[in-house]
Amino acid sequence: MIVLLLILQVLLVVALAPLVTGVVRKTKARLMRRRGPSLIQPYRDLARLLRKEPVVAHNASILFTAAPTFIFAATWTAAALVPTFFLNTELGVAADFITVVGILAAARFALALAGLDVGTAFGGLGASREMMIASVAEPAMLMLIFSLALVGGTTRLPDLALFVQSPTLGLHISLMLAFLGLAMIAVAENGRIPVDNAATHLELTMVHEAMVLEYSGRHLALIELAQSTKLLLYISLIAAVFVPWGSAPAGSDGLHYLFGFAFYLAKLAVGAVALGVFEVTIAKLRVFRVPQFIGVALMLGLLAALLRLVSQGL
């Protein structure tokens, strides 16, 4: 049973990812009074890219063609390790919150190298900015994990969810601060406005798109899918830690799982719409203002940790 569920989850995170991206795009379009592409347009785009022949620069090395596979494999692994509609304690043994961050860092490492491979100015620009943003975002992420670990006593995701689910949980200011911080990091890590704009090319502010400029065909499909999966991962992560209600606990019956599944879909939808609304209401930041944006998340994490320490009594 549990094996089936795990396999289902592993497939689910990939199957739903383009839909989440579609919902975000649709929300933004509607708010701008456009009709927008249909919700399943991302699936059509992927299918189209897979059918096309990839065009690769003459001097591209093997790293360039191998990187998309690794990037998607790593992102997929990380997404499968985050609890979705049930609290999987089995795979939780393999990885905690820090490991998920580490695996995403591995994917980013490969992506930045791929950006440098062909030797274009755009690729280098994207790679160097991506690593700069990551070097601010990772400490902030760790700080948030630290505050969560202080509150919940663990860095393992299902256990954190169980802790927040417990009826005895009172009002935790630290948790709220951590939630805000994590939401900001999620925006930054997924390259959404105000940090990066996924919908633009040829703009001096682009980061992610500059790195993948040389990709086409199946390589681009894998990278786009990885990007969608990462977005789904972050929404699942925030949902699993801060709004774990409705997720089926380990060892429950079939109805619970169905129930949890419905809740999970609802959470994804809410997350995607919220992201779309947020993106429409805010302007893009200059690249060198991004560290300040993420610095706020870092401060929130620090504040959450300190509040927790103070409330325990010095």
Place this chain on the structure above:
Amino acid sequence: MLLILLCLVALLAVSLLAAFTSAKAWANSAIYGASALLSAAVLAAALLALTSGRVALLVLPIGLPWLGLHLRLDALAAGFLAIVALGGTVSSVYALGYGRHEDAPGRVLPFVPAFLAAMSFVILADDAFAFLLAWEVMSLLSWALVVSHDRSPENLQAGLVYVVMAGVGTLCLMLAFALLAGPGGFAFEAMRSRSFGAGVTAAVLLLALAGAGSKAGLFPLHAWLPLAHPAAPSHVSALMSGIMTKVAVYAFIRIAFDILGPIDWRLGLVVIVVGAATAVLGVLYAILQNDLKRLLAYSTVENVGIIFLGLGLALAFRADGLAAAAALAFTGALFHVFNHALFKSLLFFGAGAIQTATGTRDLDRLGGLINGMPRTAGLFLIGAAAISALPPLNGFASEWLIFQAAFQSSHFSQWGLRLLAPTAAAMLALAAALAAACFVKAFGTAFLGRPRSDAAKQAHETDRASQIAMAALAAGCVLAGVLPSTILAVIAPITQRLTGTTMPIQDLGALLPVAGSHNSYSGLVIALCFLAATLTIALAIHLFAQRGLRRSAIWDCGYPEDNALSQYSSGSFAQPIRRVFASTVAQESVVMPPPGDLAPSRFKLVLWDPAWQTLYAPAAAAVLALADRVNGFQYLTIRRYLGIVFVTLVFLLTVLAVWR
């Protein structure tokens, strides 16, 4: 023990032999082959001693008359001896090939085996005299290795700074041992049985931190390291950066954890702060470098900082009676010692291969080497990913343990430590993230992109022996990351001895920081997941996607630029990070002529190291001024010399008379 001693003496003999035969054609292979075999024997013996758990003691009637020469092989010594021997073996194998490409390889040949033996003797020494003697010999031999090869003025300057700093470090250690030695004498066993007051403990710990830290490269005593380590030939750079800094870590552990008794938590706090500052500043300087080997040397500074951060946490936990957490932090630090020895040696070997192939280590003259030297590129990539703390490799496993140790900080009874630990963890995360940026830059500018010089265009793969040495280290990085429990089982006796307990028994592959905790990490499962996902994707691509591949010109949004200099260079890659984090130490100035003026515009970047300006430069000026004064004594008449001798004698007699 006897076998090890025999091997070390044989290494010294090989050195002596090398001094006479270094001009011969066969000398390179013979000497490095012999030292590889002897190091491998030492490695086997050290591992055997570590697993058997016995403590071997030996007192030889040489050295000071009333002291003798005390040697001791306990778990800690065996562990570090294994690291030294491992480094010795792989770098000797590497040098079998690399040594042949060097110009004048004979110059360094006599020093390498003796250097290995001296490092081993530092670890085996069980009295202060033998320790300091071996330490000084190690310093002098490494200095000789730095200056023997390259006679450029900068190199001699680097050697001078190094030898002065090594002297300062030895002085600190000497003072520490002087405080530790009591009526029982200089043997470590006698020191262990003494108990010390709080003041003496603090003084000894700080002196040990300065003495060992100056050799290991702790901030602010690190400034010599990035000058000296890159100046040596690459296999020696690997030994100095990967192994000799670990001998310094060993010296600190021996004094702080073994000889000294209980330590106040405030001293642990000092070590944590110094470690965290070193980690962040080291990697920040690393990312600003354009010289590949200097970048690696600064990255050594960073990793030493991470190790000391772990050791400081262990000291603080131990002072607070939290044995399980102390064991966790200590294990994390030791694991990182091992890991850093592996990947830093690998990266220096890679840098050596690049230097052999292209004749330069300036990143801005490299590029595209992955086409000419694909094997070196692959192995270097594994090292770069491991040092950037990416799962499932070994760097992530050890840093994960140190993170988990920091998470134990809520159990501290001192609020100062509780508040400090989250900040230290954030610094560690910052160091890890910057390291990833740094090695994306190093690998990306050297191996990827288009060649920036003709030499880079014509680079070929390095020789077979070098490849074998690098492949062995890369395999070590992967195995230690995927199966960390094997390494932790080897570390466990050391942790047991020095922190009173060990980490819980580990499953195959999965790491469990403290008993009863639910946090765990399994490199094996992650690696298998990666593999399964990759295979699935490959299969899906094969079944459903268009399988062809068309080669074409670079796209670059329709405006490709043929000039390879239009690529991002090492400096421009680092620019965003420089601007965000290092605007105080890196000053850029742009000189732009007015419109219509045909003068070229200039961009100038000045990097400076505050430690250099505030600490080294005044100290150097003071030493030189003193030397000028003292210089006068060289040209006196015999009458004056006799007068000085007489005055000194009278002075000393007066002192003695007053003292009594």
